[in-house]
Amino acid sequence: MRRRIAVVGGGPGGLSFARVLHRHGHPVAVLERDPAPDARPPGGTLDLHEGLGQLAMDKAGLLAEFEALSRPEGQAMRILDTAGTVLRDWRPRPGDRANPEIDRGQLRDLLLGPLDVQWGRGVTRVVPGTRDGVRVHFADGRQEAFDLVVGADGARSRVRPAVSPVTPHYTGVTTVETSLDDVDTRHPDLARLIGDGSVAVYGVNRSLVAQRSSGGHVKVYARFRTPLDWHTNTDPTDVEAARSTLLALFDGWAAPVLDLLRHGTAFVSRPLHVLPVSHTWTHVPGVTLLGDAAHLMPPLGVGANLAMLDGAELAESVAACPEDLDEAVRAFEERMWTRAGRWAEITTAGLERLVSPDPTEALAHFDQVQPS
Numbered sequence: 001m002r003r004r005i006a007v008v009g010g011g012p013g014g015l016s017f018a019r020v021l022h023r024h025g026h027p028v029a030v031l032e033r034d035p036a037p038d039a040r041p042p043g044g045t046l047d048l049h050e051g052l053g054q055l056a057m058d059k060a061g062l063l064a065e066f067e068a069l070s071r072p073e074g075q076a077m078r079i080l081d082t083a084g085t086v087l088r089d090w091r092p093r094p095g096d097r098a099n100p101e102i103d104r105g106q107l108r109d110l111l112l113g114p115l116d117v118q119w120g121r122g123v124t125r126v127v128p129g130t131r132d133g134v135r136v137h138f139a140d141g142r143q144e145a146f147d148l149v150v151g152a153d154g155a156r157s158r159v160r161p162a163v164s165p166v167t168p169h170y171t172g173v174t175t176v177e178t179s180l181d182d183v184d185t186r187h188p189d190l191a192r193l194i195g196d197g198s199v200a201v202y203g204v205n206r207s208l209v210a211q212r213s214s215g216g217h218v219k220v221y222a223r224f225r226t227p228l229d230w231h232t233n234t235d236p237t238d239v240e241a242a243r244s245t246l247l248a249l250f251d252g253w254a255a256p257v258l259d260l261l262r263h264g265t266a267f268v269s270r271p272l273h274v275l276p277v278s279h280t281w282t283h284v285p286g287v288t289l290l291g292d293a294a295h296l297m298p299p300l301g302v303g304a305n306l307a308m309l310d311g312a313e314l315a316e317s318v319a320a321c322p323e324d325l326d327e328a329v330r331a332f333e334e335r336m337w338t339r340a341g342r343w344a345e346i347t348t349a350g351l352e353r354l355v356s357p358d359p360t361e362a363l364a365h366f367d368q369v370q371p372s
């Protein structure tokens with residue numbers, strides 16, 4: 001008997017789940033709130049780690065396509081102090097494919113492949129244990145029932161309340177994101193500063209990181225400790241107001257570094273929220289979570305990787321045991337909780353060191369994770 005399986009959310013986690021299930025011949029409904037794949041800019045670049053995101057691509061049969069598109073040179077990382085002095089200039093060795101970069105949009109398109117995503121299907125809530133299975137309620141008032149509903153709907157998951165009362169809390173750190181386009185021709189000095197990968201500058205309780213995607217596109221992340229309501233006096237649509245607020249926050253930093261903010265095209269504020277380090281729940285038949293919905297943690301380069309591996313492993317678990325979905329999900333949850341708990345500890349400690357009153361902590365952190 002075919003089981004009715006749905007995944008809520010077409011991000012890296014949901015698409016990995018759907019793509020691996022599809023590879024095993026199981027139909028799955030992908031329910032995505034966005035009205036179309038290109039409804040919003042896809043975001044910057046992601047590094048896929050060996051043993052995490054790359055393993056998920058392998059399980060999806062997409063490793064060769066990933067290798068063809070990804071940028072191993074994007075692993076390069078330069079660290080400066082606030083005066084602009086280069087403290088570290090790390091470059092990958094030839095053949096190093098530990099964490100190659102790929103644009104989020106390219107990754108999404110690879111995962112989408114033959115999948116038939118239902119766009120514009122925002123889910124409002126999920127009710128397990130009804131007579132016909134798990135009921136999914138949609139924003140347009142419709143309802144549908146499934147045997148298994150997987151919440152891969154990110155930080156503000158609407159599926160999460162069906163299994164857990166826990167909600168994300170603010171870390172005390174906010175990121176403001178801006179971008180530079182066509183950097184090699186329009187801002188050659190900044191292009192040199194950033195190099196093939198990224199440049200990071202660490203000061204007291206703040207940092208600036210610029211990271212190259214393909215096509216000369218760069219994302220700049222200004223990160224700082226602040227109360228949640230820091231920008232209530234700034235109109236978020238007023239680009240110049242946002243720019244001067246940020247320039248004031250980073251006052252005194254070297255001019256070439258501040259040019260990353262001076263040339264930014266728009267500013268988006270993202271207060272960093274997280275779930276508790278060991279977020280688990282009592283198993284609920286017919287519903288589970290993966291990715292940020294299950295274990296939202298500081299964005300230090302593993303969230304998408306974990307979401308993808310969660311998705312791929314859950315799909316394999318379901319494909320191996322379709323007659324007992326509950327057993328398949330329980331086995332997956334135990335494995336996910338252990339792995340996510342470990343990474344949540346690492347990234348929580350990492351955020352403390354990277355946005356620290358003592359900037360040498362950030363350098364020590366880098367030397368630990370990227371020994372030369």
Ligand SMILES: Cc1cc2nc3c(=O)[nH]c(=O)nc-3n(C[C@H](O)[C@H](O)[C@H](O)COP(=O)(O)OP(=O)(O)OC[C@H]3O[C@@H](n4cnc5c(N)ncnc54)[C@H](O)[C@@H]3O)c2cc1C
Pocket residue numbers: 008009010011012013014031032033034045046047121122123124152153154155156157158175221270290291292293299300301302303304305306307
């Ligand atoms: C600035 C920044 C940089 C990052 N860099 C990295 C990195 O380099 N490497 C890395 O591994 N991770 C990185 N991360 C973390 C990574 O982006 C997330 O962990 C990852 O995207 C989580 O994937 P997901 O599939 O669980 O959720 P998401 O990517 O959030 O996808 C959720 C999907 O669900 C959809 N959705 C939401 N609500 C509903 C609803 N109610 N109904 C239907 N659909 C819904 C959304 O539209 C979205 O498509 C970064 C994060 C940030 C903020």
